[in-house]
Amino acid sequence: MQQATHENTDRTSEQDNHQEIIEALTMDLDNRQAEEADDAPHDFDDGIKSARFKKLQKKLRKEVSWAIRDFNMIEDGDVVMVCISGGKDSFTLLDILLFLKKIAPIHFDVVAVNLDQKQPGFPEEVLPKYLSEQGIAHYILEKDTYSIVKSVVPEGKTYCSACSRLRRGSLYGFAKQIGATKVALGHHRDDILATFFLNLFHGGSLKAMPPKLLSDDKQNILIRPLAYVAEKDIITYARYKNFPIIPCNLCGSQENLQRAMINDMLREWDQAHPKRLASMFKALQNVAPSQLADRELFDFESLATERDDELRLFEGDHIQVGVADELEQMGLPTAPAVQTFNPKFAQTAEKGAANKTNKIPVINPVLD
Template identity: 50%
Template sequence: MDVQALTQASDQALDAGEDVLRKSPEANTDVPAIFRNAPSGVEFKKLRKRLLRQTREAIEDYGMAPVLEPGAARPKWLVCLSGGKDSYSLLAILIEMRWRGLLNVDLIACNLDQAQPGFPPDILPKWFADNEIENVIVREDTYSIVTDKIPAHRTYCSLCSRLRRGILYRIAREQGCEAIVLGHHREDILETFFMNLFHGGRLASMPPKLLNDEGDLLVLRPLAYAAESDIAKFARGMEFPIIPCNLCGSQDGLQREAVKKMLQDWERQTPGRLGVMARALANSRPSHLLDRSLYDFEGLRPGTGAGAAALAGEAEEPCAASLAMTDKLFANE
């Protein structure tokens, strides 16, 4: 089945599901518990469809879920739940995909309690129980390690992330999972790209699918196509019990926050720009960059035919910036 047919079939299934969700909560026994009190308004329905479609497309485009042979056991995914809007939304969307037969994997929600002062230990266990979600909660005092090793005026994110990732790998192995699944969205990926560009001197970002260094676990980001604003609206509509991060989230002047503000300003000035930038990350042209390890510049010579074959028409394609400037210059003619 092609992508268009899959999209149509999924939309029809979603419409049918919405008819069920419009009933009273008492009648919604055949839908996932997490959606029994979901909003049934038209705008939320469109939002939910869009996020479902974008998540499914990312999973299909990057081959995140394996094609199973008949009778084969379903793989397990460890869905990392921090208590923020992104991870709540990710888990809800994956649960809906499972319910609609669009995702043939088992899901285990995982919260890593990092012993941050003031972290409410009762919210997530109750939420998991109320919504009938299989889960594992692990407490590891990474907070003390991070605050001990990093001066108060420095950012904690790098060390905190490394410690957290190592623990999540261990939990995934203990639970028999083939992947850990993270709630990073389109803006997270763009922010990481610009962080690497401005401060790391390299073109790199967060890939939607990554194999860990040991080669035994995948790291997946199914929300790679989803806009942060859509996720925020979805989380508000679902009334998730958001738990703020009081570690890195409490530090002012982070470089990532500066990049985030830059991207938000660009989007306000030119709506749709972030979508174009995100598509660019999946449309690289090594022959038009400077990386000699990706393209044989030394072997490029006139008259050999090698250049045309390698470029496959790239050299004749006009520069997008030139096209935009031309459109602007001649807009009034």
């Protein structure tokens, strides 16, 4: 018992220390950006002086910091392996993590890793050149997974699923090989929502991409620091930064039509209702198992009432009783009592002014 108490105390102390570190990081970020003049170039800005860019940059940095804080993504001493594909998402993720590493009150390292899968026409010089010019430590892994995918996927089918599985296997194994403690992926908020709807519409399950995940083999912890970031903000940010984007259409496969349709649906919703996607993502963080139907998550079988002796008479004018003999045989009342319909509300209505709207009373509220 004493050992368990010490363990609980140590765990609480570690959580408090982590919270202090993340709060310090966020505060340092606010102070640093408050001190920077709107028209003064500074680190990681590439000389961009646009006020709109700096506002967007601050927003993205904060959202990434909040995700790191909320899910305890990065801790002191971590080696974060950023999987960089050459797309806007992974470039943005790498850029922001390098900035946070510079101002964080904790020490963690960032290393970029790209897997060159030998797709025809892949500009293999782009990423090494960019990463070297930026002074970013990196590895370029070369592996001809393209030929493997071509050999196992039927003609005309999308290569994306098989390609991503092979890519993940290689990258996750390499993370363990070099001693990386976290594997950072560039999935953003809209990717998470799209995966949720794909599973809902086509997979028969309520699941998405979690911001933090232990791999199935328990060898790696995966983090998605862009979990709170909207795709449209990443698109704008990447344009400002002029990242050397490499398109993901080099293999010649068909686009994943189901995901493309979901993405189009989300973009239409976002244009028509700007707050809808944020509300949907919030729903992923506010799950009520008792209001769904998963018997593994909630014990519906054992539900039981806990009624007291206080009677709650029906508020109304009259109750009609039919086939009283049957009711009596069931042991139910044949003349249930009635009380006056909400007398307080009636009095308020009589005294109310002409333009005054009276609230409708809650007669039978739904109990949680």
